[in-house]
Amino acid sequence: MKIEAICDTCGRTFLLSQIGPDSDAPGRCPFCGARFARHYSPVLVETVKEAELAVARAVLVLGRLQSMETGFDIDIEKLLSTLAEQVRAHEVPSKSPSR
Numbered sequence: 001m002k003i004e005a006i007c008d009t010c011g012r013t014f015l016l017s018q019i020g021p022d023s024d025a026p027g028r029c030p031f032c033g034a035r036f037a038r039h040y041s042p043v044l045v046e047t048v049k050e051a052e053l054a055v056a057r058a059v060l061v062l063g064r065l066q067s068m069e070t071g072f073d074i075d076i077e078k079l080l081s082t083l084a085e086q087v088r089a090h091e092v093p094s095k096s097p098s099r
């Protein structure tokens, strides 16, 4: 599954795959060229790829559950809000625009 992100510098939306290891400019904004996570560049590019694979895997496995006649329904809304909560818990608290 494609994950979208917004550049802190130019405010445009791009796909994480556009800055991954197979992209034209790994670790850089495809629009303004800003370098992301300056101090973690190789790690960033690898982590982007990992994030996309992990999400794709989760969608596949949950979809498989959903397609079984289990007798229960996955609470997708709850799953998504919990996911958002837990991902946001990792945000850098003093995240300031890097300009």
Ligand SMILES: [Zn+2]
Residues within 6 Å of the ligand: 007, 008, 009, 010, 011, 012, 029, 030, 031, 032, 033, 034
């Ligand atoms: Zn940008």
